[in-house]
Amino acid sequence: EALSALRIAIQEYENGDFMDLSDISVADYFDYWLSDYVKRELRQRTYDNYKNVVEKYIKPAIGKYKLKSIGPAKLQEFMNDLGKTMLSKRSVEVIATVMNGGFKRAVFPYQLIKTNPAEYVTLPKFKASKKTKKKIDVISMEQFEEILSLHPYASPFRLPFLIAFHTGLRIGEVAALTWADISFSDKTLTVDKQMAMGKKGDFTIIPPKTESSNRTIKIDEQIIAELKKAKQMQSENRLRYGKHYYDSNFVCTKEDGSPCTV
Numbered sequence: 001e002a003l004s005a006l007r008i009a010i011q012e013y014e015n016g017d018f019m020d021l022s023d024i025s026v027a028d029y030f031d032y033w034l035s036d037y038v039k040r041e042l043r044q045r046t047y048d049n050y051k052n053v054v055e056k057y058i059k060p061a062i063g064k065y066k067l068k069s070i071g072p073a074k075l076q077e078f079m080n081d082l083g084k085t086m087l088s089k090r091s092v093e094v095i096a097t098v099m100n101g102g103f104k105r106a107v108f109p110y111q112l113i114k115t116n117p118a119e120y121v122t123l124p125k126f127k128a129s130k131k132t133k134k135k136i137d138v139i140s141m142e143q144f145e146e147i148l149s150l151h152p153y154a155s156p157f158r159l160p161f162l163i164a165f166h167t168g169l170r171i172g173e174v175a176a177l178t179w180a181d182i183s184f185s186d187k188t189l190t191v192d193k194q195m196a197m198g199k200k201g202d203f204t205i206i207p208p209k210t211e212s213s214n215r216t217i218k219i220d221e222q223i224i225a226e227l228k229k230a231k232q233m234q235s236e237n238r239l240r241y242g243k244h245y246y247d248s249n250f251v252c253t254k255e256d257g258s259p260c261t262v
Helices: 001-015 024-043 044-060 072-083 087-108 141-151 158-167 171-176 221-244
Strands: 186-192 194-197 201-208 215-218
Touching: 001 171, 024 044, 024 087, 044 087, 044 194, 072 087, 072 186, 087 201, 158 171, 171 194
Parallel strands: none
Antiparallel strands: 186 215, 194 201
C-alpha cells in the first residue's frame, strides 16, 4: 500500500499536480499562507486586515525575494524603513505581527525554512508621546429618551439601540441575536455569537471574540415589552410581504425581515 501511494505521489509530482513550495518567492508564499491558514482558521475581518498588510506593505518591500533566502537583515531594514514613515507605532506592530506569523508557519508546519527570520527583528524606536486618558462619553437619560423619541416602533434601529443601552452588548452581538437567545420566562438573553460584516455588504455569524463573551444577561420589563412588540410586528410583516419576506430568526430586523447589519 505504501509503494502504491508512493507511485501515485510521484506521478502527481511529475504531472505538475503537486505544488512545490520550496522555491517560491516571499510574495507567493504569503498568498499561500493567507489562503491555506488565515482564511480557513481565523475570522473574516482578521483575514481582510492581514491581506491588506501583505498587499500594502510586505509584498512591495520584500515580496520579490526567495522565501528560502530572505534573512533577518533584510527584514530589519524593512522595519527600519517603516519607522521613517508616518505610520503609528501600533500600525508597525501589526505589520510585524503579520510578518512574524507568516514566517513562523513557514518553519512549522510547512517546513519550508529552518528558522524564522522575523524572530530576530526589533521594532524601530518611536518618540514617546504624552497621551491623556481618553474620556468615555456616556449619554444621559435625557439624551437616551431624545434618541428613542426619534425612532418609533416601526424604526429598525429602535430595538438594537434599546438592547445595547440596557445590556452593554457590542453592536455585532446585538445584530446576531436570534429569538432562540431570548427567554421571556426567565427574562434573559444569551450571547454566544456575533455578526461580522464582509466588504460587499454580506455578513457571517461567528463566535464571540473571547470565551468570556459567552454570557447570559438579565433583561428588564421594558426590554421584554419591546421584544414582544417586535416579535408581533415581525409576524405581521411576514404575512404582509409573503414570499418576499426575508425569513430568518434574527431579533433585530428591518420591515422586510432582513437583519439589521452592523
